[in-house]
Amino acid sequence: MKTVFAIASVVIKELYRRKDFYVLFVLSALITIAAGSINFFKDMVMVRYVKDICLLLIWFSTLIIAVITAARQIPSEKENRTIFPLLSKPVSRGQVIAGKFLGCWLAVGVAILMFYAFFILVTAARGGDWQLVAYAKSIGLLWMMVGVVIAMTLLGSVVFAAVSSNATICLVVIIGILFLGEHLNKIARRQAEPTGSITYTVYYLIPHLEIADVRNLLVNNKPMPSLKACVKAALYDGAYATTFLYFTWLIFRRQRLNT
Amino acid sequence: MKNVSPILMVAFLATLTFTLATEVESEFRKTAANVSGDGAFTKLLGDGRRLFSGQSVAMADVYLHSGFYPSIFDSVENKGVKVLETSDDHDDHDHHGHDEHDDHDAEHEKAMSFMGPPRDPLDAFIRNFRVTQHSHLEAGEQREVLPWLKLAIELDPQAIETYIATSYWLRKNLKHTEDARDVLREGIRNNPKSYALLYEMGNIYKRDDKNDLKAHNIWLAALRFWREQSADDKAETLDWLGKIADSLADLELDAGNFDQAIQYFELAKTVSPNPAALQKQIDELKAKLPSKTSPAPLLSVPN
Numbered sequence: 001m002k003t004v005f006a007i008a009s010v011v012i013k014e015l016y017r018r019k020d021f022y023v024l025f026v027l028s029a030l031i032t033i034a035a036g037s038i039n040f041f042k043d044m045v046m047v048r049y050v051k052d053i054c055l056l057l058i059w060f061s062t063l064i065i066a067v068i069t070a071a072r073q074i075p076s077e078k079e080n081r082t083i084f085p086l087l088s089k090p091v092s093r094g095q096v097i098a099g100k101f102l103g104c105w106l107a108v109g110v111a112i113l114m115f116y117a118f119f120i121l122v123t124a125a126r127g128g129d130w131q132l133v134a135y136a137k138s139i140g141l142l143w144m145m146v147g148v149v150i151a152m153t154l155l156g157s158v159v160f161a162a163v164s165s166n167a168t169i170c171l172v173v174i175i176g177i178l179f180l181g182e183h184l185n186k187i188a189r190r191q192a193e194p195t196g197s198i199t200y201t202v203y204y205l206i207p208h209l210e211i212a213d214v215r216n217l218l219v220n221n222k223p224m225p226s227l228k229a230c231v232k233a234a235l236y237d238g239a240y241a242t243t244f245l246y247f248t249w250l251i252f253r254r255q256r257l258n259t
Numbered sequence: 260m261k262n263v264s265p266i267l268m269v270a271f272l273a274t275l276t277f278t279l280a281t282e283v284e285s286e287f288r289k290t291a292a293n294v295s296g297d298g299a300f301t302k303l304l305g306d307g308r309r310l311f312s313g314q315s316v317a318m319a320d321v322y323l324h325s326g327f328y329p330s331i332f333d334s335v336e337n338k339g340v341k342v343l344e345t346s347d348d349h350d351d352h353d354h355h356g357h358d359e360h361d362d363h364d365a366e367h368e369k370a371m372s373f374m375g376p377p378r379d380p381l382d383a384f385i386r387n388f389r390v391t392q393h394s395h396l397e398a399g400e401q402r403e404v405l406p407w408l409k410l411a412i413e414l415d416p417q418a419i420e421t422y423i424a425t426s427y428w429l430r431k432n433l434k435h436t437e438d439a440r441d442v443l444r445e446g447i448r449n450n451p452k453s454y455a456l457l458y459e460m461g462n463i464y465k466r467d468d469k470n471d472l473k474a475h476n477i478w479l480a481a482l483r484f485w486r487e488q489s490a491d492d493k494a495e496t497l498d499w500l501g502k503i504a505d506s507l508a509d510l511e512l513d514a515g516n517f518d519q520a521i522q523y524f525e526l527a528k529t530v531s532p533n534p535a536a537l538q539k540q541i542d543e544l545k546a547k548l549p550s551k552t553s554p555a556p557l558l559s560v561p562n
Binding site: 038040041042045046047048049052141182183185186187189203204208210211212213214216217219220221222225226229232233 | 318321322325326330332333378379381382384385387388389390402403405406407409429433435438
């Protein structure tokens with residue numbers, strides 16, 4: 001476990017050094033502040049649209065950071081040939097995968113916390129309610145969902161040749177799931193057989209990342225899901241992340257590294 | 260080449276920029292004058308901005324229903340979900356029965372029951388994380404729809420319904436009558452022959468300012484513009500004729516001009532879903548006519 005944490009800490013340091021997070025954070029902050037400073041009909045109490053825009057930017061930025069960070073981990077180790085000294089130490093390929101995943105997951109978790117801190121400040125500045133429990137649940141759900149995204153991208157990084165192709169494919173799949181995932185059952189019901197059954201199977205097989213999307217509840221001040229439901233969602237995400245990491249390890253353990 | 264002092268170089272560049280700026284600025288002013296009134300969206304997106312206007316109105320709808328709103332997949336299953344409806348008629352003594360309002364509410368509730376029971380266990384689980392109860396914004400929270408409506412106006416200045424909805428929420432829920440009037444003025448500027456906007460403007464003068472004369476003149480203009488439409492357009496907008504005629508009739512009634520009121524009621528009756536109620540009112544007025552021989556001079560029927 002110590003080895004895994006050591007690899008993870010390197011990944012976290014890498015995120016600090018790179019500019020991706022800072023650029024996305026500043027961009028999100030600027031857009032949110034610009035939107036929040038607009039005075040509609042001399043009424044500064046309107047807060048929902050600011051929350052909506054800010055949360056959308058947080059989701060967008062988090063997913064970009066997660067995919068880009070995870071996608072380059074293993075390919076850059078291979079390209080720089082640092083994978084050889086890493087594996088020549090008493091480090092197994094499974095530990096490399098686990099360390100990379102943990103590092104990305106923790107690093108993105110820190111980014112999410114910073115984004116949400118800004119979100120809470122902006123909401124409070126516009127006179128919004130302090131919904132700390134709701135924010136905590138929202139952060140937790142997003143963080144667990146990002147775990148699946150990172151695991152999926154790591155799997156992609158051992159399957160696809162280039163970082164760019166992996167990142168693009170992963171983003172397309174993730175956006176597709178977020179937009180269509182929960183509606184596939186409705187689509188399946190309108191389709192003729194066997195397409196309907198195939199679509200329904202896909203509906204059950206894909207990781208439903210959109211479960212974590214509780215922005216609508218937050219924006220409209222609706223009660224958040226119960227703790228029990230959140231724990232179930234976390235377990236659901238955990239199961240998918242583990243599955244993706246297992247497949248990553250299955251492919252990576254037999255993969256030639258000097259290609 | 261002989262080395263030039265950096266200070267001189269900076270001074271030269273500053274002079275050059277200043278000179279060019281005076282030239283460019285005058286050109287820019289000429290261009291800006293031609294496209295005055297165009298917002299950032301027009302500059303950025305051109306006419307393509309209209310594509311996003313509907314999305315902005317949909318966002319206002321989502322807020323109005325506190326996040327409980329059908330997706331495009333739900334809409335296919337439940338056609339006719341129209342939610343951003345604004346009408347002063349609910350509050351007034353119009354000529355639609357109470358049953359009709361009840362039917363309308365029931366229809367709305369039916370349209371918004373798009374979710375139905377969970378289709379499968381996963382669907383049931385996902386619903387823990389979704390808004391599953393239909394409720395409307397209340398107690399002044401309706402203001403939250405305004406940013407999206409304002410954006411929709413920016414994106415499509417020809418969308419009449421957006422001006423009407425914006426002015427309605429401003430007036431009814433926020434009591435910002437002047438802002439509502441400004442929104443309608445902007446709408447009339449962009450759509451000078453819109454009888455619908457004129458009708459709403461008349462409503463503000465009648466209901467908020469109690470200025471019957473101004474309301475009367477504006478509604479007359481609305482009636483004139485309605486009549487100037489093509490036959491096809493008229494056929495599609497008969498309900499507006501009903502509203503305008505009805506309002507004018509009520510004004511004449513208040514002013515004691517029973518003759519003119521009867522004429523407007525007759526006009527409204529031709530398009531009313533409940534002509535019997537109007538006929539009853541016309542009969543009552545006709546019965547009063549002999550005793551009322553000198554109508555007030557304030558309002559007059561157009562030729």
